[in-house]
Amino acid sequence: MNKKQKRRLIRIIAAAGLLVAVRLLPLTGLAQTLCYLVPYAVIGWDVLWKAVRHIAGGQVFDENFLMALATVGAFGTGEYAEAVFVMLFYQVGELFQDYAVGKSRQSIASLMDIRPDSANVERDGVLTTQDPEDVAVGETVVVKPGERVPLDGVVTDGTSTLDTAALTGEAVPRDICPGDPILSGCVNQRGVLRIRVTKPAGESTVSKILEMVENAGERKSRSENFITRFARYYTPCVVLAAVLLFLLPTLALAVLDVPPAFLAGTVWTDWLHRALIFLVISCPCALVISVPLSFFGGIGGASRCGILVKGGNYLEALAGTQTVVFDKTGTLTKGTFSVTAIHPEEGYSKEQVLEWAALAEQFSDHPISKSLRAACPVRMEESRAAEVEEISGHGVRAKIDGRRVCVGNARLMERENVKWLPCELPGTIVHVTVDGFYAGHIVISDEVKPDAKAAIADLKACGVKKTVMLTGDAKAVAAAVAGELGIDEFHAELLPADKVDLTERFLKSGNGKLAFVGDGINDAPVLTRADIGIAMGAMGADAAIEAADVVLMDDRPDKIAAAVRISRKTLRIVRQNIAFALGVKALVLILGAFGMANMWEAVFADVGVAFLAILNAMRAMRVRQFSQ
């Protein structure tokens, strides 16, 4: 509890004690009234004072005014104890509310407690501890085991494993060695790492994440706008109803000789009392607070799973996702090429064919060449290759261990006049010839991510109607991937502009919301077009973080379904809260109008409901089960 809350608590206790004392005193008449004023003043002076100041500022219908009016009115009708008690209960409710909101702020702040406080900088050979803000790009920082990486950079020395849970929500540690980029916010688990800083503190990954989560409140959800708009009309309407509820029966009682049946046996103070109950219920805060609190919790919880949502509106849209459009490369597939099959001709071995191809391609930086080298267990030796000649758009010709080897595509085979065999597998085919004879071919393709299939199934399970894959790749490759993953629809051989057009067509035709998932590298236009742009594998990719509405910190497609589930849960809580708060208020209004509710129940309908709604909203933060 903070100081303000403690003060309020003391006042509540003091007023409660005084109230009991006054009740026990054998007083009557004016003396009694005056005595009740003491606990009332103790507990309610600030509410009255605020009401006066707000009216001076032109704000009439706020809760201070309403509570002041209701309790002063209760005093006026002689219900002294009730007046004090209502104010007391109101303050208890406010204290609870304040405390609960503070707690949830705190727990989200601690969820997001990934900002490193200090960095060990090496300056002139001496280690000094500095604020990360004061470390310049290019300086070297040292991270000891157990410490948090303070700034983004490149590892220059040391190997270790990193705990990236704070960024990605993933418990599996990541290996790191010299030359690897390293992101702030990770925790170094084993060895000492020396890191050359590449970004100032303000632009580091940690700062970006924190900024994004903190600013998510700016983009408000439709539910939040609805409830604030509703509150704007609700309060004046109920106040007006209260006035009518008092005036009409009172006039009727005064004017008519024979009052209608429902007025029989009542006096004007009964109606005043009922009107005051209306005033208490008309306070809007209980309604208004629970909605943003739920979204705040949902966004905070999601970020803990490595899912950054840029605003309540996006979380809300995500819950209505019916169509998910995927980019293929880098999203559903790893985006790195690797050798997936080797088909040698009779008389050649797989290893032999691969070795020739890798040796011939050892000087090339092309992704295909790299994947050949990566797959080949034999060490590359420049001396084994001679007369290497690269033929652009075809392949490579070289002398390997004295034998003439050609490595390349079908065009190269035509050019060399070698009879080559087509392959039934999708992917890029690399043919190999030796001394003019066809030795076989190697299939290189992009690998499907291991969790992609489960991710698609999971999306279906949580209610997504249609999954679509877009790719610039060949049709055969696309068909194979789509078939393997169980994707409903695919479009291949697309240019970036085609992807935008197609997405727009889906947006027009589909019901519900459309999410586009990309790796954010060249699909920024589509990310912005879609209802929800999801960028994945965004650790360190600034352009993607800018363009997307939802950022997945790692590149696991199963996080998409987790994000949808979190959003649905949050929305469910929001709807429960709205329905519950409105329901209880409506019920007490009706009961109050017929004289069946007292003011205590009215106070419960206000602060009690707010408190329960806040407790419910805090559930939105709990998302552990979605992160696995």
Next chain:
Amino acid sequence: MKKRFVLTDLDCASCAAKMERAIKEIDGVNDAAVSFMAQKLTLDAEDARFDAILDEVIRICRKVEPDCVINR
């Protein structure tokens, strides 16, 4: 220009909504958001008159919620 300000003693969610509405109606304000949970005001206003607009924002906020302070 877009700037963010930390708010202290913003105690009620519906006051936050009222503040936001009032700020949005100020001439020269392109957009504004008051986040009750984050206790933050985001103000997007004309560059040239930003300081004058901010003064107006502070004046209006004092009217809506006298206890709330905008830390500039």
